[in-house]
Amino acid sequence: MQVHIDALGAEGHGLARLPDGAALFVAGALPGEDVTVLPTGDGRARVETIIHPSADRVAPVCDLFGECGGCSVQYMSLPLSLRWKTDTVLRALHAAGHADPVPVTSWQGAPMTRRxxxxxxxxxxxxxxxxxxxxxxxxxxxxxxxxxxxxxxxxxxxxxxxxxxxxxxxxxxxxxxxxxxxxxxxxxxxxxxxxxxxxxxxxxxxxxxxxxxxxxxxxxxxxxxxxxxxxxxxxxxxCGVRTAPPPGAFLQPSRAGEDAIRQAVLDALPTKRIKGDIIELYAGCGTLSFALAERARVMAYEGDWAAFACLKQACGGTRVQAFHNDLNRQPVMGTVLAKAGAVVLDPPHAGAGAQLQQIIDGRPLRVIYVSCNPTALRRDAAALLQAGYRLEHVTVIDQFLWSTEVESVCLFTRPPPPRRR
Structure with a gap:
């Protein structure tokens, strides 16, 4: 069967439309290509012949491509990969109801930088x-x-x-x-x-x-x-503060990617003096904490005991105060979050869970959300929209080259309450 590929799906598979309008996801195909495919069931197919290849199709750089379980889209040029990942994040936010155009910044790492x-x-x-x-x-x-x-x-x-x-x-x-x-x-x-x-x-x-x-x-x-x-x-x-990470500690995949996320978070803070403390949720060992402390006092919450102990030990002489909370079972309450000048969160892959409801209840004026999962981001962004938050800016971070993984930093704000006369 011959089909024309119109777009890319969430898993990086080419998307074609069958004569009856049904979607067909074709592994290994790129937008603009005409290909013959062999259907494999459940609306999926694999490429047999590429009749007209895309200008963004490149030869995989690794001899293990197709065998190794790592890089799944090495046939895709890196510029196309960044555009696709940016579209993936924006589609998730649009599906959440944030339909107004917002400024978007995209960043992509370099090969051979994963640490x-x-x-x-x-x-x-x-x-x-x-x-x-x-x-x-x-x-x-x-x-x-x-x-x-x-x-x-x-x-x-x-x-x-x-x-x-x-x-x-x-x-x-x-x-x-x-x-x-x-x-x-x-x-x-x-x-x-x-x-x-x-x-x-x-x-x-x-x-x-x-x-x-x-x-x-x-x-x-x-x-x-x-x-x-x-x-x-x-x-x-x-950020110049020495920590002692526990075995298996979480690090961002690359140094440059960590810097890009950190800078996007700092850019999302108010340009003027921050009124109130910064409350950081899912702080880890301090990836963002000490950079945030250059702008205001930071109340940093982390659920993993080993990561918390690492952060706590490094806080001396800084404006960071560390707290140990399992944020799914013991979220920071809305009454505390209401007093924050900004709330910064970098939740796990599943999203913010019970902690998000407390953010909504507290109604802080500024929420900076670092996401590693567009699906969880869509769900949490929809809840923030319903609570009156507006999406102001998105930064897309691609530090997992040739994979389907993507990260983003989103700034959500809500208007301040009217002044009482």
Missing amino acids: RVDLTFAREGQAIALGLHRKRGAVVDMTQCHVLEPALFALLPPLRQMLHSLPAVRRGGDLQINMLDSGPDLLLATDGPLGPDDRRLLAQFAGTHRIPRISWRPHGSHDTPETAAQTAGVWHEF
Whole structure:
């Protein structure tokens, strides 16, 4: 069947219209292309032949494209990717009811700048495969990567050798790497217990490759990690303030992407003196907190205990005060939020949950919402609209190159109450 691709869907698939008006999503197709497809059911199809390719179709830069579970749209030019992600965010906001045109700023990162990665590994014969899963498949050994920082990618070959020698690795496990200012920080999960020989090998590896800390926990568990080897102090700076992140701490994927989000949040604050404190929700280890503190006093709330402890320890001598609240079970109340000069929130993928209702009840004049999920943003933006908030500005952040992930910073305001005579 031959179809013409009109647009891109939310998952990056080409969107075509069948003669009866039904939508057909074609994996691997781009807008403007004429393609022959093989329907796979449920309104989906795959490309068989590209009759007229788009000018935005490019050759994938990685030989593992199509196998590795990471970069899913490397056939799409980066300028088209940014336009598509911007449209995805704007469509979500339009679906929420924010139909008036607003100023939009878009930012895109560069290849080979990603500083954190979650990998999986498995024994395959006499070797270790270390990389990402195929979709619903085995581990694809990451022999090349065009998104990771070169220093991070350079760790993978010696890591394979070390993991192969570990008695704690029976069949496989997971590995998270954060490239902190102090150096690589590793969180290892294995399917076997960690014994004295494992600790000795990890300590040797950490010393040889200048890794300040290697932490460990059983594979599949959410236990608090234990330190398996440490050769130096672990630290990371946010706006000149030194913190001590816990194992597996959340970092923005790239330094430049973190700077772009931080600047978009600061630009959304009032240009004049802020009347009242800034209340920051889901503060993490302080990614935004210390930058916000340059503009006003910050009341920073975080639910994860390890992240809160990191933030609390770094607050001395700053205008940041840290609080430990599970914001889904113990949200900051509207009576507190009502006094804020601005509310800044960077919620998890599922959105703001119970905390959003307290924001609506408190009716602060300015809400700055950092989103990593357009679907959750649509739901929360609709609730803010119904409560009288207006969308003033949107910044779209693309730091997950060649993927369907997109982040945004949205400024919502509401008019101040009329003055009493």
